[in-house]
Amino acid sequence: MPEIYFEQVEKSYGSVRVLPPMDLTLNDGEFTVLVGPSGCGKSTSLRILAGLETLSGGEIYFDGTPISRLEPKERDIAMVFQDYALYPHMNIAKNMSFALRLARVSKSEIEEKVVRVATMLNIAHLLDRKPAELSGGQRQRVAMGRALVRDAGTFLFDEPLSNLDAKLRAKMRTELAEMRDSIDKNMVYVTHDQVEAMTLGDRIVVMSEGIIQQQGTPEELFKQPVNKFVAGFIGSPTMNFLEGQLTDEKGVLWATGNGFSLPLPDDLAQRGRAASSKDVSIGVRPSSFVSDVTAGAPIDLKVIVSEYLGAQSVLVTRCGEQDILVEANSAEPIRSGGMQTFGVLTNEVMLFDKATGLRL
Template sequence: MPQIVFDKVEKHFGTLQVLPPLDLSLDDGEFTVLVGPSGCGKSTTLRILAGLETLSAGEIYFDGSPISNLEPKDRDIAMVFQDYALYPHMNIARNMSFALRLQRVAKAEIDTKVQKVAEMLNIAHLLHRKPAELSGGQRQRVAMGRALVRDAGTFLFDEPLSNLDAKLRAKMRTELAEMRDSIDKNMVYVTHDQVEAMTLGDRIVVMNNGVIQQQGTPEELFKQPVNKFVAGFIGSPTMNFLNGELASEDGRLAVRGDGFNLPLGDALASRAEKHGDKPVIVGVRPSSFEVGLNGEAPMQLHVAVSEYLGSTSVLVTHCGDAELLVETPSDSPIKAGIKADFHVKTDEIMLFDRHSEERI
């Protein structure tokens, strides 16, 4: 398992720069998730690592050795694609063993590896079938199994769950998490789904327009986002943002805007004082609201929509001209069309510079 280092890697398609100089280090044995919106450069980064795209500048190193001139087959990498890419005329056993047969591995060793991986993925009873006879989830397991039997040093996953329905995606996320814990390999996983990133990654790398915005553990990105983009991308339901101004009130710093006046906790107030009187953006997660005015940051919101989700409800509300999402327990439902009282947990408020969008 090599340590993988991207050193000022760039990618251009003609005059279009898809990846500005990218520096990234992937640790040995780590499950790294590249996440971001469509077009952010995450799949291009993965394809460059796999050797399916040539880089325009820079270098990639495996344990200090440059590999950008190596053919994909010489990089000790196995890849799982979004569209399965199975051979329809071969049964599952032959699909999984195809790369090993090309390498002229002994038949007994191939059978042993295929059987072991098939049992781990719960597809051993399907080895005699053709891909057309399998469900989408089963085909995705076969695609993963084909990569795993190669016993490569690094496994790459390019949005492998995006073609599955919601229930099957949740099940496959669980299976991937279990597989990650049982296989001590480098794994690089690309997705646009932040839920997948949060549940699977040891480390998440958030990208936008080819630039790494922040990297860290799921908890670090959720609790300590460096800018508005990361704060809004990580977390579900997404964070609410309001334009505001800092003001002193009864000797305490607060942030005011259309329909709200929120006092700040001591730690945030100390950082905000250094910001001066510049305009800010207030970030409040939907889970940071509580019903009632018995807190120190009261708000009255007009409830436009109430979405019942089982144990919780998500309310679409309005504060002035802004739309806010509020997450509440569903045992005390709040109906749409009324004004309801809430308060905000002051220690969970975030502030961002309105110009740079960096977190204060």
């Protein structure tokens, strides 16, 4: 498996630049997820890597060898698309083996690879069927199997689960995670779903407007986001942002705003005092609100909607004019329409510069 390196890679369509110069290293044997909202440049980056788009500047290297002028078939890459793109007149075995037959691989080797991969993906019993006879999840497995039988050095996935329903998507995430652990290959996965990114990636690359905002493990991005965008994008339910100011009273730094006043712990207060501006966004995750008021800083919230999700409920509440999401235990139902006091775990609070969005 090659180490893949993007060096100042950029892409423009006419006068419109969709990918500013970008540096990115994809390590050998790593499952890397490119994640971000629609239009952030993640799929464009993947298609440039696959050779389906020409880059406008820079170079891509495989183990130090430039590959941007190579045809897609010369890059030792297999790709799984969002659309299954299966041949309807061929059975599953022939769909999976199509590339091998074009390469004139022996019949016995083709059969061995197809059966092995089909068994791993739990579709061995479907090899004689046509794509129209399969469910969406089964067709997606076939598309993955078609890529896997090629035994390429790098596998690319372009939002492969986006056409599936929620239950099937969760099941396929599990199967992809198992496949990742059993196949020692480079895998690059593009998605707009941060849950997929968090559950699958060894390393996540968060993108916005063609720019890499941060990269790291799921835990690093969740606990140490570099800016407000990453903090708000990673984590479900999403982080709440309260607009306020920092005020120093009798040696205690407070984050205050319309309807709240939170004392900050010493380490966060030290960073807050060093900030150039006292106007901040206060980031509080929904899980940082607790029903035991004595366990944190009290805050009064008006409960607008209670969304029952089983063991947990997500409350849509309001503080001043800002909507706040709160995770609550469903065993202690909270009615909509009333005021409720929660404790905020201030050691989990984050501060972001209001002007730049950077975390303090």
